[in-house]
Amino acid sequence: xxxxxxxxxxxxxxxxxxxxxxxxxxNRILLVSDMDTxxxxxxxxxxxxxxxxxEQATTDWSILTGKDFDSIQSLLERIEExxxxxxxxxxxxHSAAWQWPHSLGEYLDVMTQATSVPVLVLPHPDANYALxxxxxETSRVMAITDHLTGDSQLVNIALAFTKSEGSxxxxxxxxxxxxxxxLESISKVPALDTEIxxxxxxxxxxxxxxxxxxxxRVVIEQEDVAxxxxxxxxxxxxxxQYGKLIDDHKIDLLVLHTKDEDxxxxxxxxxxxxxxLRAIPLLML
Amino acid sequence: xxxxSSNITFIFTGLLVAMILSLAFEEKLHAKKxxxxxxxxxxxxxxxxxxxxxxxxxxxxxxxxxxxxVYIPGIDWEVIAIILGSSLFVDVTSKCGLFTWIAIKLxxxxxxxxxxxxxxxxxMTVVFSAVLNNVTAMIIVGTLSxxxxxxxxxxxxxxxxxxxxxxxxxxGGMLTLISSVPNIIVGNTAGITFVxxxxxxxxxxxxxxxxxxxxxxxxxxxxxxxxxxxxAEAATLVAGFDENDGIESAGFFRFGTAMTGLFIVAMATVxxxxxxxxxxxxxxxxxxxxxxxxxxxxxxxxxxxxxxxxLLAFFGGxxxxxxxxxxxxxxxxxxxxxxxxxxxxxxxxxxxxxxAAAVASSVTDNIxxxxxxxxxxxxxxxxxxxxxxxxxxxxxxLGGNLTPIGSASTLVAVTIxxxxxxxxxxxxxxxxxxxxxxVQLALAAxxxxxxxx
Numbered sequence: 001x002x003x004x005x006x007x008x009x010x011x012x013x014x015x016x017x018x019x020x021x022x023x024x025x026x027n028r029i030l031l032v033s034d035m036d037t038x039x040x041x042x043x044x045x046x047x048x049x050x051x052x053x054x055e056q057a058t059t060d061w062s063i064l065t066g067k068d069f070d071s072i073q074s075l076l077e078r079i080e081e082x083x084x085x086x087x088x089x090x091x092x093x094h095s096a097a098w099q100w101p102h103s104l105g106e107y108l109d110v111m112t113q114a115t116s117v118p119v120l121v122l123p124h125p126d127a128n129y130a131l132x133x134x135x136x137e138t139s140r141v142m143a144i145t146d147h148l149t150g151d152s153q154l155v156n157i158a159l160a161f162t163k164s165e166g167s168x169x170x171x172x173x174x175x176x177x178x179x180x181x182x183l184e185s186i187s188k189v190p191a192l193d194t195e196i197x198x199x200x201x202x203x204x205x206x207x208x209x210x211x212x213x214x215x216x217r218v219v220i221e222q223e224d225v226a227x228x229x230x231x232x233x234x235x236x237x238x239x240x241q242y243g244k245l246i247d248d249h250k251i252d253l254l255v256l257h258t259k260d261e262d263x264x265x266x267x268x269x270x271x272x273x274x275x276x277l278r279a280i281p282l283l284m285l
Numbered sequence: 286x287x288x289x290s291s292n293i294t295f296i297f298t299g300l301l302v303a304m305i306l307s308l309a310f311e312e313k314l315h316a317k318k319x320x321x322x323x324x325x326x327x328x329x330x331x332x333x334x335x336x337x338x339x340x341x342x343x344x345x346x347x348x349x350x351x352x353x354x355v356y357i358p359g360i361d362w363e364v365i366a367i368i369l370g371s372s373l374f375v376d377v378t379s380k381c382g383l384f385t386w387i388a389i390k391l392x393x394x395x396x397x398x399x400x401x402x403x404x405x406x407x408x409m410t411v412v413f414s415a416v417l418n419n420v421t422a423m424i425i426v427g428t429l430s431x432x433x434x435x436x437x438x439x440x441x442x443x444x445x446x447x448x449x450x451x452x453x454x455x456x457g458g459m460l461t462l463i464s465s466v467p468n469i470i471v472g473n474t475a476g477i478t479f480v481x482x483x484x485x486x487x488x489x490x491x492x493x494x495x496x497x498x499x500x501x502x503x504x505x506x507x508x509x510x511x512x513x514x515x516x517a518e519a520a521t522l523v524a525g526f527d528e529n530d531g532i533e534s535a536g537f538f539r540f541g542t543a544m545t546g547l548f549i550v551a552m553a554t555v556x557x558x559x560x561x562x563x564x565x566x567x568x569x570x571x572x573x574x575x576x577x578x579x580x581x582x583x584x585x586x587x588x589x590x591x592x593x594x595x596l597l598a599f600f601g602g603x604x605x606x607x608x609x610x611x612x613x614x615x616x617x618x619x620x621x622x623x624x625x626x627x628x629x630x631x632x633x634x635x636x637x638x639x640x641a642a643a644v645a646s647s648v649t650d651n652i653x654x655x656x657x658x659x660x661x662x663x664x665x666x667x668x669x670x671x672x673x674x675x676x677x678x679x680x681x682x683l684g685g686n687l688t689p690i691g692s693a694s695t696l697v698a699v700t701i702x703x704x705x706x707x708x709x710x711x712x713x714x715x716x717x718x719x720x721x722x723x724v725q726l727a728l729a730a731x732x733x734x735x736x737x738x
Contacts, residue, residue: 004701008428010385014530015432018521211527 013204019216020152021223024160030084032075032111034066034093035125043125047088050135050281051120053163054086066094072110079115086110088120091278098124104274112258112274112284118157121274121282125248133271134252134269134280139166143255144173144242144273149258155216158255164226169251170216171232172209173241175269179205201234209233239276246280258284289614293336297613301331304606309649309690318650319598326602329609330356335639338612359608360601363567367469369597369670370570373449374548375417376588377577379425381541382532384413388429389528397437397519400502400509404445406430410450411490414457415464416549419694423454427701436522445505448714449497452721453696455685456493458694459678463552463566465514467646467681468657474659476669477554479566485675489732493725501722537580548573600652607656620661627665627673631738635672636730642680643726647687655681672738679729686722689714 028185032258033040048055062082069075070166079087092098092105103109104121112119122135143158155170155247162168179202213231220229232245245251253279258270304325308458311318333339339355379385391409395401406426413422430446458465462472462482472482501507532538551569556562561569578585609724610616626637646654667673685692687701689711695718702709 004424004428004697004704007385007424008432008529009380010428011389013434014385014389014527015436016525016527016530018525211530 013207016215017208017210018155019155019158019219021225022152022156022218024054024157025056026085026160027056027058028060028062028082028084029086029088030062030064030079032064032069032079032087032089032107036067037063037065039125040065043122046135047120047122047259050137051088051161053138053159065177068094072107075107075111076114079117080110086120087115087117088122089120090124092124095192096280098126101275101278103168104271109160118202119284121284123274123278123280131212134274136252137163138252139163140251141166141255142169142171142242142245142247142249142251143237144171151212154255154257157283159220159225159227161255165228167228167230167249169232169245169249170209170213171242171245172206172234173232173238174205174235175238176235177237179235204237206233222268239272243277244274246277251280253281253283255283256285289336289338289612290498293338294614294618296332297329297615298618300325300332301606301610302616305649305653308653312690317595317599319595319602322599322602322606326356326605326609329606329613333609333612336613355608356605360604361470361473363467363473363565364469364604365597365600366565366567367570368466368600369592370567370572370574371418371463372593373588374544374570374577375421375573376591377574377581378541378545379421380533380581381537382529383538383541383545384417385429385531386469386528387630389526392429392526393523393528395523397523398439398510398516399507401440402433403449404498406446406450407433407453407494407501410453411457411460411494412695414454415460415490416545418460419454419465419692420697423451423455423701424695425696431701431705433523433526436525437519439536440705442505442507443705444702444709445501445507447698447702447707448717449501449505449721451695452501452686452718452725453494453497454694454698455682455692456490456497456725458692459682460490461486461552463570463627464604465682466652468678469566470652470684471659471674471678471681472653474663475499475667475671475674477674478556481669482554483553485737486678488736489679489729491729492732494717496713496724496728497721498602500724502639504720511517518704540580541577544577603653603656607653607660610657611660616657616661616664617736619657620664623661625656630673632734635738638673639676639680639730639733640726642677643684643687643722646681646684647691647722651681651685651692664674670737672733675737677731679733680726681724683725683729686718686725687715688718 017096029051031040031044033043035043044061046061062084064075064078067080089108089111091108092103093107095105097103097105104112108121110117138161141162142156143154158168158170182201183194185196186192186197193272209232211231213229213233217229234241242254246254254273256270256273258274270284274284304322307314307316307325308318308322311321314321322608325586330339333355341352342355342358343352344351344358345351388409391405392402406429410422410426413425427447427450430443430450434440434443434446459468460479460483462468462479468482491699510519535559551558551561551573552566555566555569578588581588607616623638626634626641629637636702642654655677658681662677685695689695689709699709
């Protein structure tokens with residue numbers, strides 16, 4: 001009458017991901033630019049103001065200019081020499097392809113995957129598509145991922161970049177297209193009730209990130225972190241939904257995971273987001 | 286007693302043996318219990334009609350004679366009503382989240398300490414087996430063990446936990462009259478009340494639970510966490526469980542909790558409650574199920590679909606087969622075989638009957654065994670406080686711990702073990718369970734002989 005799977009599901013659902021707060025520190029920051037020294041220093045100055053939240057008295061800033069590397073191999077070698085905790089750069093180094101919004105550029109593409117260092121990607125300095133409020137402060141930071149639950153690192157880094165008294169948006173957009181495709185298959189399986197599957201799966205997919213955000217709120221309040229937590233969990237088209245959020249709330253910085261242990265290419269929907277959301281800075285973990 | 290030729294009795298005895306063997310090899314036959322027993326019910330009814338053993342029976346209802354085919358009054362509808370009502374009640378009540386709330390609260394209270402978890406889960410298995418039924422108890426505690434031990438990275442201890450819990454379901458199944466089907470069948474036949482059953486059985490259940498957990502902790506090397514770092518890590522991990530996650534609404538949770546308490550009280554007081562005593566425990570179980578179903582009045586059919594019709598059909602068929610065996614004097618024949626055991630007296634006879642019932646129920650279903658022995662002992666006009674009744678109850682319940690097929694709950698334990706990809710063959714189970722079963726049976730024999738004689 002009661003079955004095994006029923007109770008196993010109840011207990012698995014009750015087993016919540018735990019959020020562990022840890023203050024993220026960035027002691028060595030490396031700016032990678034393809035410009036000359038003067039222009040690169042200008043960018044560095046603006047970035048230092050932008051990242052004032054994470055800067056400490058002991059923070060070591062370094063700059064790579066266009067002359068310091070002429071190939072991906074040499075760039076990776078320079079990064080290895082500097083051993084940074086954070087790389088700051090922009091799309092399409094040593095390339096004019098920034099004029100076409102279809103890629104990240106070979107340097108950034110490899111950099112995000114070949115190193116374990118978080119990469120802060122700024123709107124291209126030569127392009128004029130950056131939103132007016134960007135690269136000035138980090139009052140509104142948004143953490144996005146295709147699986148928020150249990151990702152303490154993502155939340156901790158987003159919190160570290162959020163200015164005191166600012167807002168940190170913890171967001172999750174479940175792909176409507178993927179959901180519809182699964183339901184289309186379920187609708188062809190006689191043993192499964194399509195309406196029950198639609199209702200329960202929809203609720204469960206959104207419940208997990210909501211529960212995790214709730215857990216994050218509790219810990220953040222306990223730790224007395226002076227940041228307002230905002231929540232956005234929905235089903236839809238991720239790039240469109242995140243784009244709308246950025247516009248509506250004037251988001252200063254996006255934080256997202258790009259690495260996938262199972263593959264060499266960029267993680268899940270991260271590539272599409274990294275290519276399309278070019279108007280504001282992106283922190284790619 | 287009517288006259289039946291010995292040849293006919295032997296033919297029916299052959300059919301009974303064939304049915305018991307078929308049930309023992311249920312998995313090899315790839316057939317459900319209900320189909321096996323249903324088929325034998327059809328055959329035995331036909332044979333009984335051919336040999337002129339049965340005729341339509343006339344029963345008086347409100348003074349009116351009603352003629353019914355023999356297979357209708359042959360079924361013990363009170364037992365069917367108790368099982369159907371209790372199962373529906375438990376199934377609906379479990380949706381209020383009470384049982385999972387208790388289970389998760391205890392998990393968190395353990396702080397993730399393996400030995401504390403074993404004690405808490407062991408006691409919870411016994412209590413749930415007593416209040417719900419042993420299969421549901423095993424499902425709840427077994428699945429929680431799988432999830433919590435995986436979280437604590439203690440999957441190497443899972444086999445021990447599941448085995449001990451499986452063995453404790455049959456111990457807990459002896460706590461109340463409605464905790465297991467053999468109790469219901471034998472208790473009803475003997476005329477043992479709910480309260481008497483609890484008072485007489487509970488001391489044994491308490492001792493057997495403590496001994497089983499102690500043995501399990503030693504044999505499976507389940508110990509307390511030694512250092513503070515490990516304790517802190519385990520406590521953090523189990524703190525992630527949210528006991529309120531499975532609660533749909535606070536109102537329904539409170540209602541389900543209150544109804545569970547009332548259900549136990551109502552069952553315990555059936556024999557002394559005016560009007561209700563005329564209607565019996567089956568009425569109480571069905572009435573509580575109906576009240577709980579009002580919470581899901583628009584979707585009650587989902588619960589009807591989830592009813593274990595295989596189990597209910599199995600009981601229906603079984604009662605018919607046993608009724609036919611009674612008509613063919615097979616039960617008298619078995620009773621004659623039991624007479625030497627009974628004649629050994631209340632000391633040796635009770636002990637031998639307990640062990641014989643345990644051995645028999647370890648290789649086949651304990652329900653047919655309990656039903657047959659209840660019918661045979663009932664025919665001997667034994668008083669309700671005779672130790673022979675308790676020998677059958679203890680033997681039929683504890684015999685399930687000797688083999689994985691001895692009871693439905695140990696079968697569920699093995700299913701969970703296999704689901705967690707742990708190795709457990711028939712022989713491995715017997716080897717692991719034998720020390721526990723022998724100690725439990727020895728304790729039971731001593732208990733019955735010292736306190737229930």
